Amino acid sequence: MTVPPSGTLELLPAVDVRDGQAVRLVHGESGSETSYGSPLQAALAWQRAGAEWLHLVDLDAAFGTGDNRALVREVTEAMDIKVELSGGIRDDATLAAALATGCTRVNLGTAALETPEWVAKVIAEHGDKIAVGLDVRGTTLRGRGWTRDGGDLYETLARLDSEGCARYVVTDIAKDGTLQGPNLELLRNVCAATDKPVVASGGVSSLDDLRALAGLVPAGVEGAIVGKALYAKAFTLEEALEAVAAV
Numbered sequence: 001m002t003v004p005p006s007g008t009l010e011l012l013p014a015v016d017v018r019d020g021q022a023v024r025l026v027h028g029e030s031g032s033e034t035s036y037g038s039p040l041q042a043a044l045a046w047q048r049a050g051a052e053w054l055h056l057v058d059l060d061a062a063f064g065t066g067d068n069r070a071l072v073r074e075v076t077e078a079m080d081i082k083v084e085l086s087g088g089i090r091d092d093a094t095l096a097a098a099l100a101t102g103c104t105r106v107n108l109g110t111a112a113l114e115t116p117e118w119v120a121k122v123i124a125e126h127g128d129k130i131a132v133g134l135d136v137r138g139t140t141l142r143g144r145g146w147t148r149d150g151g152d153l154y155e156t157l158a159r160l161d162s163e164g165c166a167r168y169v170v171t172d173i174a175k176d177g178t179l180q181g182p183n184l185e186l187l188r189n190v191c192a193a194t195d196k197p198v199v200a201s202g203g204v205s206s207l208d209d210l211r212a213l214a215g216l217v218p219a220g221v222e223g224a225i226v227g228k229a230l231y232a233k234a235f236t237l238e239e240a241l242e243a244v245a246a247v
């Protein structure tokens with residue numbers, strides 16, 4: 001049974017790892033990286049600032065340009081907080097390695113588009129340790145580092161719902177890394193199409209954006225991933241946590 005949405009919007013500061021560095025991309029495009037140094041130091045800084053979650057992405061694994069598995073494991077093991085791990089988790093071996101880090105849950109992207117039978121199987125096996133990332137341009141899903149179309153958002157959502165998927169991480173690629181504000185309409189539409197919790201990703205630029213997302217908690221938005229705005233120091237994580245607690 002789905003728990004009714006209530007309470008405070010969860011904030012998930014993001015650490016995306018490319019070639020051993022914490023980076024932010026624009027629209028998820030390879031080559032658009034701005035580097036922010038050590039992923040471990042970034043993660044520890046968000047933890048010290050009061051984060052309850054870390055959203056940790058192995059971008060090389062997502063793009064198919066290698067992986068940062070040892071580093072991602074080191075970061076996850078160093079955290080006392082919950083970790084949502086994603087990037088390149090596409091088969092039994094990569095899922096087992098991800099879960100063995102002790103992360104709280106994993107986020108599957110490409111696999112949900114390309115190997116739906118496997119995803120249905122692991123949802124059945126692992127329940128709410130599995131979330132699915134719905135990374136969209138318009139209403140078209142994108143996989144393989146957001147370079148390939150992967151079907152219709154709402155058809156895929158209906159299929160995953162019928163298979164018991166516990167949670168969705170919804171990213172508007174057009175907004176990601178742009179500091180242009182989240183796509184609230186997309187989030188409202190996804191929440192209307194599923195009774196499962198939704199984690200919003202992409203575009204957060206200000207405390208007002210976070211307050212707007214907190215206003216969608218009754219609709220089903222459970223959390224928000226915050227990346228560029230924190231690294232660009234648009235606000236601090238402490239300010240963000242305070243802002244959403246007050247809504």
Ligand SMILES: O=C(O)c1ccccc1N[C@@H]1O[C@H](COP(=O)(O)O)[C@@H](O)[C@H]1O
Nearest residue numbers: 028062086087088108109110133145146
């Ligand atoms: O987070 C990003 O900026 C990003 C950019 C380009 C591709 C993927 C990105 N992130 C996350 O990676 C996983 C998907 O990985 P996979 O398809 O399962 O290998 C998903 O969480 C994306 O949101």
